[in-house]
Amino acid sequence: LSSLLKYSHLLDSTGNLNILSLGEGNTPLIRSRQIGPTLGFDHLYFKLESLNPTGSYKDRFAALAVSGLLQDGAGLCLATSSGNTGAALAAYAAVAGIPCHIAVVDGAPAGKLRQMQAYGAHLWMVKDFGIRTEQTITVFRELQQVAGSYYTAVQISAFAYSPFGMQGVQTISFEIAEALPEVRHVYSPAGGGGLTLAVALGFERSESGARPKVHCVQPVGNDTIATPLRKGMTKARNVEASSTTISGLQVPNVIDGDEVIQACGRSGGTGYLVEDDEVYYWQERLASTEGIYCEPAGAVAVAGFVRSLKEKSVDRNDEVVCLITGHGFKDPGSTEKMIVNNPVKYISGIIELKQNLNESTRENIGG
Amino acid sequence: LSSLLKYSHLLDSTGNLNILSLGEGNTPLIRSRQIGPTLGFDHLYFKLESLNPTGSYKDRFAALAVSGLLQDGAGLCLATSSGNTGAALAAYAAVAGIPCHIAVVDGAPAGKLRQMQAYGAHLWMVKDFGIRTEQTITVFRELQQVAGSYYTAVQISAFAYSPFGMQGVQTISFEIAEALPEVRHVYSPAGGGGLTLAVALGFERSESGARPKVHCVQPVGNDTIATPLRKGMTKARNVEASSTTISGLQVPNVIDGDEVIQACGRSGGTGYLVEDDEVYYWQERLASTEGIYCEPAGAVAVAGFVRSLKEKSVDRNDEVVCLITGHGFKDPGSTEKMIVNNPVKYISGIIELKQNLNESTRENIGG
Numbered sequence: 001l002s003s004l005l006k007y008s009h010l011l012d013s014t015g016n017l018n019i020l021s022l023g024e025g026n027t028p029l030i031r032s033r034q035i036g037p038t039l040g041f042d043h044l045y046f047k048l049e050s051l052n053p054t055g056s057y058k059d060r061f062a063a064l065a066v067s068g069l070l071q072d073g074a075g076l077c078l079a080t081s082s083g084n085t086g087a088a089l090a091a092y093a094a095v096a097g098i099p100c101h102i103a104v105v106d107g108a109p110a111g112k113l114r115q116m117q118a119y120g121a122h123l124w125m126v127k128d129f130g131i132r133t134e135q136t137i138t139v140f141r142e143l144q145q146v147a148g149s150y151y152t153a154v155q156i157s158a159f160a161y162s163p164f165g166m167q168g169v170q171t172i173s174f175e176i177a178e179a180l181p182e183v184r185h186v187y188s189p190a191g192g193g194g195l196t197l198a199v200a201l202g203f204e205r206s207e208s209g210a211r212p213k214v215h216c217v218q219p220v221g222n223d224t225i226a227t228p229l230r231k232g233m234t235k236a237r238n239v240e241a242s243s244t245t246i247s248g249l250q251v252p253n254v255i256d257g258d259e260v261i262q263a264c265g266r267s268g269g270t271g272y273l274v275e276d277d278e279v280y281y282w283q284e285r286l287a288s289t290e291g292i293y294c295e296p297a298g299a300v301a302v303a304g305f306v307r308s309l310k311e312k313s314v315d316r317n318d319e320v321v322c323l324i325t326g327h328g329f330k331d332p333g334s335t336e337k338m339i340v341n342n343p344v345k346y347i348s349g350i351i352e353l354k355q356n357l358n359e360s361t362r363e364n365i366g367g
Numbered sequence: 368l369s370s371l372l373k374y375s376h377l378l379d380s381t382g383n384l385n386i387l388s389l390g391e392g393n394t395p396l397i398r399s400r401q402i403g404p405t406l407g408f409d410h411l412y413f414k415l416e417s418l419n420p421t422g423s424y425k426d427r428f429a430a431l432a433v434s435g436l437l438q439d440g441a442g443l444c445l446a447t448s449s450g451n452t453g454a455a456l457a458a459y460a461a462v463a464g465i466p467c468h469i470a471v472v473d474g475a476p477a478g479k480l481r482q483m484q485a486y487g488a489h490l491w492m493v494k495d496f497g498i499r500t501e502q503t504i505t506v507f508r509e510l511q512q513v514a515g516s517y518y519t520a521v522q523i524s525a526f527a528y529s530p531f532g533m534q535g536v537q538t539i540s541f542e543i544a545e546a547l548p549e550v551r552h553v554y555s556p557a558g559g560g561g562l563t564l565a566v567a568l569g570f571e572r573s574e575s576g577a578r579p580k581v582h583c584v585q586p587v588g589n590d591t592i593a594t595p596l597r598k599g600m601t602k603a604r605n606v607e608a609s610s611t612t613i614s615g616l617q618v619p620n621v622i623d624g625d626e627v628i629q630a631c632g633r634s635g636g637t638g639y640l641v642e643d644d645e646v647y648y649w650q651e652r653l654a655s656t657e658g659i660y661c662e663p664a665g666a667v668a669v670a671g672f673v674r675s676l677k678e679k680s681v682d683r684n685d686e687v688v689c690l691i692t693g694h695g696f697k698d699p700g701s702t703e704k705m706i707v708n709n710p711v712k713y714i715s716g717i718i719e720l721k722q723n724l725n726e727s728t729r730e731n732i733g734g
Binding site: 020021022023026027028030033034048051052053054076091092093094095097101103104109110111113114115117118119120121122123124127138139142143150168176190250266284287288289290291292293326327328329330332335336337338339342343344346347348350352353354356357360 | 381387388389393395396397400401406415417419420421422457458459461462464466468470471476477478480481482484485486487488489490492493494500505506509510513517529536564610654656657658659660681694695696697699702703705706709710711712713714715718719721723724
């Protein structure tokens with residue numbers, strides 16, 4: 001049963017909706033076997049949103065957004081994205097049988113676009129879009145006009161633009177709440193903040209009584225929400241230019257930020273900042289010690305959890321969940337960074353492998 | 368609940384096993400919205416094994432195989448693979464906390480190895496391994512000796528070598544049987560045949576009464592099982608050299624072939640041969656009309672199903688399942704082939720996008 005269907009009574013205006021499903025949701029919640037115990041935590045869990053059909057949590061958004069488009073009789077899906085949102089919308093538009101047109105930023109890497117093209121989406125790389133502010137604003141305004149002339153709206157994975165689709169992301173919380181009714185802390189990465197807002201709102205609606213503190217984790221180079229939330233301010237803030245290298249979290253403008261601050265605040269959660277290098281470190285640790293291969297943004301929550309330990313605001317017996325948002329396949333470039341210390345070894349025969357094993361076995365027994 | 372745990376009473380010698388889980392199994396079974404109806408079939412389903420944690424059905428094997436290694440006190444996981452098996456074993460060895468050493472064939476593409484390296488596996492590329500027959504046999508024999516000296520066995524995803532792990536793959540059938548007790552036909556791709564054998568044996572053990580015909584689909588260039596099965600012979604056969612380009616199905620030697628012929632035969636199933644071009648065609652169709660992005664081997668079952676329609680051996684009301692075995696992310700090279708007719712369009716402003724939409728909309732209403 002689709003998670004969106006199972007929990008549709010907790011969502012708005014989905015009662016008669018025919019929900020297109022590609023198997024999104026019902027993602028695994030895996031108990032940490034290495035990272036948690038090493039830090040003294042027996043109840044650290046990872047929510048593997050990376051195992052959604054197109055490889056990220058955006059499928060929960062796209063399934064609902066595109067189902068809504070079909071119900072409204074929209075003849076196309078119009079969007080801007082250079083990443084996971086575009087791939088998710090492209091996949092659901094494909095199975096809906098409606099064309100999907102996506103405006104992508106000038107210079108977006110080919111690897112990120114390939115998945116959208118495979119789903120048959122039409123990609124338009126607009127000169128200077130996402131590079132020159134004036135052009136970015138113009139493209140955005142004109143796209144909305146185009147969408148309007150087709151009696152539809154541009155699909156963007158933020159509550160500020162596409163609240164109907166975004167509520168689908170709340171199902172993450174419904175699933176966690178059902179599996180772990182005693183969960184005390186949830187760590188979520190934030191760019192524009194849509195995911196974190198959905199998760200915080202979701203727990204407010206969940207029926208299991210789970211009421212964790214929802215924490216917002218951002219890279220230092222994109223601190224639109226984390227510090228204002230931590231300081232008890234009511235408003236998020238734009239940053240001059242995002243300087244983080246974490247793909248997907250480079251969102252200098254406040255989008256859902258104000259609402260994130262309010263919702264995290266109500267839950268008792270706070271904001272955490274992490275350095276990019278910490279993120280890459282935990283990305284590598286997740287893969288090599290937990291068998292969880294994620295993109296850098298997918299490791300941000302873990303880095304935030306580790307940061308929070310220094311403040312002793314988490315009890316060792318607490319149940320803690322970190323959201324792993326996207327698959328390692330999404331960003332092969334970052335994998336190169338992960339494996340730099342683990343090159344392929346070229347040998348002429350098995351004898352060298354055997355010697356290496358002998359040596360490492362001796363090391364293991366302290367010889 | 369892990370699928371391996373849920374169905375452990377249907378598996379052998381897993382009673383007291385502590386099963387390491389990364390969320391394998393319980394994969395979506397998606398009803399076709401486009402391909403099936405276009406062919407007149409309302410009950411065509413896709414089993415998305417591509418959504419397993421490392422991106423292929425091999426996780427069902429690796430979870431059990433590595434759990435078995437731990438139980439046996441093995442201090443390492445030793446394997447040969449240049450593809451999905453290696454990635455799966457590397458991930459489960461990582462979470463098990465045991466080193467994983469994989470001998471890979473000379474010249475294996477870096478892209479396929481990257482995922483294994485990310486999980487921390489030690490990769491050994493052995494000169495002429497997989498290229499010169501003599502060297503291949505030598506490496507293989509010596510690896511088995513090395514494994515023996517560590518009181519373990521080389522892990523290979525075939526019943527002929529690793530029957531304990533391979534029975535985990537039977538859970539595919541248990542899941543299908545529970546969801547679709549009336550299923551009449553299941554199409555499975557085959558290289559060495561381990562998957563097809565596991566699926567056929569699984570249905571014989573399933574408790575729901577589901578007894579579909581299990582069909583074995585192979586590329587024309589690797590016809591070790593399909594034709595002998597179809598002709599009613601009892602033995603599979605080696606081919607001189609595999610000439611298919613479908614990665615993962617290039618297995619010229621009979622491995623589980625004889626047992627596949629017997630098990631498919633008992634189910635009433637037969638063999639189908641498909642051209643590589645048919646496979647690439649359905650790979651593209653799955654992505655662009657069903658929103659299912661798979662590697663070429665993942666589309667082989669669909670190509671086989673379409674072949675079988677010409678023989679009118681399938682009734683339009685039958686429930687039919689095609690196994691989609693691995694994710695599109697696994698083989699980015701094949702994606703280039705899929706998108707050759709859907710390039711990114713470079714534009715200077717939205718006006719060109721608008722004109723294109725106007726034209727395509729006119730086409731759609733027959734103007």
